[in-house]
Amino acid sequence: MEERLGVRLFHRSTRSITLTAEGALFLERCRRILGEIEAAEAELSGAAGSPRGRLRISTPQLSGLIMPALDGFMAQYPDIELDVDLSDRMADIIQEGFDAVIRTGEQHDSRLVSRRLGSCGQVLVGSAAYLERHGTPAHPSELAAHACLLHKFPATGKFERWPFRLGASEAQPELPQTFSANTIEVLAFLALQDKGLAFLPTFIVRDALSSGALRIVLSD
Structure with a gap:
């Protein structure tokens, strides 16, 4: 090594061997390098056991469904920094730099990998007070005489x-x-405020149906 470096690293005698000034400097640098390697290995080992870093996601504006899941995620992975975009629009995952996007419906972008998270039913509902005032429709044709609260898809209108x-x-x-x-x-x-009929996912109205605040109409 001394020949390759072109400097003397040791003082040698028949009784002892000691470091030269250059050798001491070289040893200190080597110790620093080994320390950095050990620290990097420890950091990577820790990351494998406990995920950390920044996670940017986009989810629908469904706080009743999303927030409990995010609360549980934060409790399980406290070292992850969450950056959440609450939106129903069609996000461009690649251009906007999202790590993951949760949406309802079918995924048509061939550049992306999707995974089905679940499914839910939908029901047409109205409040008890609204139905008492305006009557309960017995056939779809009777909806023309009712206030209808409609969902508009953000991407298509x-x-x-x-x-x-x-x-x-x-x-x-x-x-x-x-x-x-x-x-x-x-x-x-608005349906709970007696403003009309709405076609909604069951997880949104489950509690209101159980309490009787909302009623299902045209279920057949």
Whole structure:
């Protein structure tokens, strides 16, 4: 090594061997390098056992569904910094730098890998007070006389269709556009305030149905 470096690292005698000034400097530098390697190994080993870093995600504006999951995630992974975008729009994962995006519906971007997280049913509901004042529709054709709270898809601006079981000769009823919004939590709130009928996911209205604040209509 001395020949390769071109300096003497040791003082040698028949009785002892000691470091030269250059040798002491070289030893100190080597110790620092080894220390950095050990620290890097320890850091990587710790990361493998306890995830850390920044995670940027986008989720729908469904606080009742998303927030309990985020609360549990933060408790389980306290070293991860969460950057959450609450939006129902169609996010560009690559351009906007998201690590993951949660959305409802089908995924059509071939550049992305998707995983199904679950599914839920939907029901048409109205408050007890609203139905007492305006009556309970017995057929989809009767919805023309009711206030309808409609969900509008953010990406397309189209209204979400209310699926009905109709006869072969029956046309899809045209719903009054009493109120429309691109987030369903607003529709759930207005339905609870006796403002009309809304077609909502069951997880949004489960408690209200149990308490009787909302009732299911046209369930057949």
